[in-house]
Amino acid sequence: MDLVSIEEIRDAASRVKGAAVRTPLLEQSWAPLWLKPESLQPIGAFKVRGAYNAIAALNEDQRARGVCAFSSGNHAQAVAYAAKRFGIPATIIVPDVAPRAKVEATKALGAEVIEVPIDRQESSALAVAEERALTMIPPFDHRDVIAGQGTVGLEIAEDLPDAGVVLVPLSGGGLASGVGTAIKALLPGAKVIGVEPELAADTAEGLRAGRRIEWPMDLRARTSADGLRAQPSDLTFAHLQAVLDDVVTVSEEEIGEAVRTLAHRARLIAEPSGATATAAYLSHRDALPPGKVVSVVSGGNMDPATLAALLADRG
Amino acid sequence: MDLVSIEEIRDAASRVKGAAVRTPLLEQSWAPLWLKPESLQPIGAFKVRGAYNAIAALNEDQRARGVCAFSSGNHAQAVAYAAKRFGIPATIIVPDVAPRAKVEATKALGAEVIEVPIDRQESSALAVAEERALTMIPPFDHRDVIAGQGTVGLEIAEDLPDAGVVLVPLSGGGLASGVGTAIKALLPGAKVIGVEPELAADTAEGLRAGRRIEWPMDLRARTSADGLRAQPSDLTFAHLQAVLDDVVTVSEEEIGEAVRTLAHRARLIAEPSGATATAAYLSHRDALPPGKVVSVVSGGNMDPATLAALLADRG
Numbered sequence: 001m002d003l004v005s006i007e008e009i010r011d012a013a014s015r016v017k018g019a020a021v022r023t024p025l026l027e028q029s030w031a032p033l034w035l036k037p038e039s040l041q042p043i044g045a046f047k048v049r050g051a052y053n054a055i056a057a058l059n060e061d062q063r064a065r066g067v068c069a070f071s072s073g074n075h076a077q078a079v080a081y082a083a084k085r086f087g088i089p090a091t092i093i094v095p096d097v098a099p100r101a102k103v104e105a106t107k108a109l110g111a112e113v114i115e116v117p118i119d120r121q122e123s124s125a126l127a128v129a130e131e132r133a134l135t136m137i138p139p140f141d142h143r144d145v146i147a148g149q150g151t152v153g154l155e156i157a158e159d160l161p162d163a164g165v166v167l168v169p170l171s172g173g174g175l176a177s178g179v180g181t182a183i184k185a186l187l188p189g190a191k192v193i194g195v196e197p198e199l200a201a202d203t204a205e206g207l208r209a210g211r212r213i214e215w216p217m218d219l220r221a222r223t224s225a226d227g228l229r230a231q232p233s234d235l236t237f238a239h240l241q242a243v244l245d246d247v248v249t250v251s252e253e254e255i256g257e258a259v260r261t262l263a264h265r266a267r268l269i270a271e272p273s274g275a276t277a278t279a280a281y282l283s284h285r286d287a288l289p290p291g292k293v294v295s296v297v298s299g300g301n302m303d304p305a306t307l308a309a310l311l312a313d314r315g
Numbered sequence: 316m317d318l319v320s321i322e323e324i325r326d327a328a329s330r331v332k333g334a335a336v337r338t339p340l341l342e343q344s345w346a347p348l349w350l351k352p353e354s355l356q357p358i359g360a361f362k363v364r365g366a367y368n369a370i371a372a373l374n375e376d377q378r379a380r381g382v383c384a385f386s387s388g389n390h391a392q393a394v395a396y397a398a399k400r401f402g403i404p405a406t407i408i409v410p411d412v413a414p415r416a417k418v419e420a421t422k423a424l425g426a427e428v429i430e431v432p433i434d435r436q437e438s439s440a441l442a443v444a445e446e447r448a449l450t451m452i453p454p455f456d457h458r459d460v461i462a463g464q465g466t467v468g469l470e471i472a473e474d475l476p477d478a479g480v481v482l483v484p485l486s487g488g489g490l491a492s493g494v495g496t497a498i499k500a501l502l503p504g505a506k507v508i509g510v511e512p513e514l515a516a517d518t519a520e521g522l523r524a525g526r527r528i529e530w531p532m533d534l535r536a537r538t539s540a541d542g543l544r545a546q547p548s549d550l551t552f553a554h555l556q557a558v559l560d561d562v563v564t565v566s567e568e569e570i571g572e573a574v575r576t577l578a579h580r581a582r583l584i585a586e587p588s589g590a591t592a593t594a595a596y597l598s599h600r601d602a603l604p605p606g607k608v609v610s611v612v613s614g615g616n617m618d619p620a621t622l623a624a625l626l627a628d629r630g
Contacts, residue, residue, distance in 0.1 A: 267615030300582030
């Protein structure tokens, strides 16, 4: 399979400049840990990079007709935000179980939001795109989306050339594919480790088996990390096989503790999905290769009540 | 009085590079508001800029003997952090009412911490400095400290040349003096507005009167914004008279609401002092001059229980 190249990621970097925040790499004073706070992006997650890059790569005619997406939340906001910047219409199909904060934020960005049962999300989106002649911007199964997320890795390599380990959360695999591709190209000595919730560890199992393994949605839906319930496509799985050195799985308790540590020590609000990579550092340090550790804090969108409950729990 | 110049702030910028994070200016998608998240500094507050600049400006002999400071918290950590980077000893005198999180973090940075009653903090620090031949790094009453804090303003001017209003919290006045000096030099059309808690509004009263007005500590100690209980010195008051266009005061309720809004909308943990400038935007927008508004989120250090209580309060 023809994998995304570092040149495509460099092209993405020049496209997303100005639309995505060039996030700093935050060295922590309490641990040999560097955090990449993608929670500080305009829509609170790295997804703005891939969505913006994919829309920027469309031709004028396609773009003017508008875009469409389906997402459990952060990709929805990212497509809405990018479309708003381009001044084009966006239609977002979200599962009716999505956190209210994410749904409301998507609407506030001017997108039309259609809520459907989670198992009809993809089919509904395809039907709407067909009917309205919209271009579908997929959450991860697309070269331009992967290349856009890869700009996170490009920036990590620029800011910490002697990084030893890069921890990145795994779900559909777009972020890990892009970051891994950039790191392997620019810092060949660094290890790239994917991190999954134990309750949605389909990719860990699939990589061990050497092929994609399906986990039913009712199993994956158990994790509090609602952004990590997707599974890789053929395209992202091929990337993950090529660029990941290992996968670490973390428990729900470890994810909650990472949310609290990021708030108290790093002053960052991370949603459970966004704290998952840091949970691997905090709770599985001994299982990681040696060297300076970078953890991608992928997002920070959460219902206020969920956040309050997580921070009130003294674990 | 000879005020700090933009050249001194530029010198500070080259000194603190690498020691202080070059924080991004975060454009918000929910409001025409730009946040300068100094809560992301290694010690969770802007104070690292001034402390590091002041220590960097010492001669080798002075520096080798070590430094001393008194502080309600964030300046303590900043001096400890900067001393650690230089590999020199730091002795910090803290009031026994300081938040535990700040005291523990200061010790964890390798400083010797001496706790004293709040009204003996300054005299104890002077005695220790004399006895041990340490150089005192004051929290705000020092040109190099003011110049270091001014680098926040330098970066704001670089990142948003068409800023209309810059909101900055007021306490001892080091941050506001430095930021105001930089903004007035680089963006002469922008207004610089100081923000104070109503319960510690000595500077608002002093600027109206045209002279420093003392508020007794037991009055100032009422505000939850524990970093904003200090009062300007002659040096900082002269700067504030020269560079501030206005002062806005905010209630404790407005500060609490700003902590919640920063967490939920901007995914930033701000301590009450750090949220005070943003409270002026959220609750007193009509009192501000027109134009793009920048708010300095000055710090994010708080006891976990205080944070949990603030976020659990739905205001």
